[in-house]
Amino acid sequence: MKTRLLILGLLLGNYCLSWGQTNMQDQADAWWAEAQKAYQEERYADAIEQYEKINQSGLADEALYFNLANAYYKSNQVGNSIYYYEKALLINPKDEDVAANLAYAQKMTLDQAVTPLAPTLGTAMVRSIVQWNPAYLKYGAWLGMWLFVTFAAIYRLGGTARLKKWGFALATLSAITGFLSFSAEYLRDHWTSKDQPAIVFGVVSVREAPVVSAPELFPLNEGTKVQVLEELDGWGHIALADGTQGWMELSGLKKLRELPE
Structure with a gap:
């Protein structure tokens, strides 16, 4: 009796996890419908508000970033439009529609953006993992671990040989799934800690050193894409495509990747 109650409790926990994920997706679908309607009616501020709700929920994808960028572009917010076009390209670098719209938005800024080097096969594989939604x-990872515990309990406490066989097989599969998810999450965090593209917001001054009193090297316009090489006391050491480097305040940057805490 205790064995059955334990198995029932574990299965109920799995159901609750799945239900929570489904409920969040339903809410995101409702926000998406409202945003699409607002965009078609040229209520771009309302569309942005609904798109941002999906973004904050952790369910963002290429389509969301693309539509959000379009809404910001229609609202003449060049920095945000370029930022989200770039976010969409991080997920799918070959999307011609995103690239074309980004080119239009970049015409509103005169500064030179970072041009990435052609990736090796290994780098391309790592970058594809980096684009996966961290929430997923x-x-x-947690679902794989939970299922492993569930099926391991079935294997350990199952009353028949057939039940034990299925428990062992599914526990092994769950362990592999959890391990691969944890590994992908670690790899994503490790890579994003090194690759830090960012978009400039506002007109900022790039200086020789990370202090306000340092001589100004050159200004950067809103929407410029840079690479953050290092950070120090609220300042970022940045680089442009031509190799030009300098320091600017991080408050004027918005990173394209969310780094792990």
């Missing part, structure tokens, strides 16, 4: 990776 965490969910997959």
